[in-house]
Amino acid sequence: MKIHPLVKEVLITTEEINQKCFELGQKISHYYLNEHPTQYNTILCLGLLKGCIPFMAKLITQLVGVECETEYMIVSSYFGGVKSNETPQILFDLPMLITNRDILLVEDIIDSGKTIKMIKYYLYIKGARSVKVVTLLDKKSGRKVDLVTDWYGFDVPPDFLIGFGLDYQERLRNLPYIAIIDQDKIKNWKWTTKR
Template identity: 55%
Template sequence: MKHPLVKEILYTRTEIAQRSQELALEIDQHYQSQDVVENTILIVGILKGCVPFMAEILNHITYECETDYMVMSSYKGGVKASGDPKIVLDINTNVKNRHILIAEDVIDSGLTLEFVKNYFYTRGAKDVKIITLVDKPTKRAVDLVPDWTGFKVGDEFLIGFGLDYEERLRNLPYVATCDIAKLKDWKW
């Protein structure tokens, strides 16, 4: 059933699962051709939005991996990023000489992911790649291109499958555009 704040469903649960299978195959093939320490990559999810997508990807990746998570702050609520990324919770895993795959729900400006990618390199990572469920290349403020992308979209405000509005609606089983006109008077 469609949530009342949904304007249009862009990608269904089935479409997301199918695309995730395709991406996992590409990732497996990529890492099989690399010299990876102990044949294990480190997949780092950027919480909280990454959870559904990262879980879906992990269901399909066959290459050996470890997982860890970071909490970054770049949104102060609402629908616009602040542009000033900060680490709220760091990972516990040593990244020195590791191949890292950052899992993200959406890339807008790219500022947060550029910050995290550079952060891992300064800590000694051998290689840092990025996978995102949704990419908004028209919103990019930095020269950052994800290595794997589920879907490219325009400038719509999205909800569902990890994407939120003020921490809500992440649990919708699809990616949808939000009817932002309704947000002004919306009562939870």
């Protein structure tokens, strides 16, 4: 596998991501089938764009015995940079009613926790029956609010990460692994047509 030149270190491999998605799918399926039965055996998987796409696509294929609908919101806290802004903003809202729905909020990474905490509160205000949170990556060292995820894949360090949905200036989301970006290289990095 070719490693992108902006990668300082591959943190989580494609194989490890695949295995973790399988494990999370088993746990979530068990919860909704046995501990929290849903109306019509259906949950609403709500992804926060854009970073959630690879993780959510892989995760929902691992849900066994549970029906799921998918929807998306755009809530921005980074705006293409490397540090989170103070106040998350809803840029694209849910296009449907969610009264009495069981929602699985799907995120690629949770850092400060501000965005997820705000969205959970917002979904309950809109009438959700339950809101559970699953994230592939949990950056607990960055927490600024009281938030514990219901399910997560990997604890990650406070480095800036790229790949598998995580971006730098909207690029590098398509890397099939999760890596630490080389902070020295990005200072003078020029995007070219071929590498």
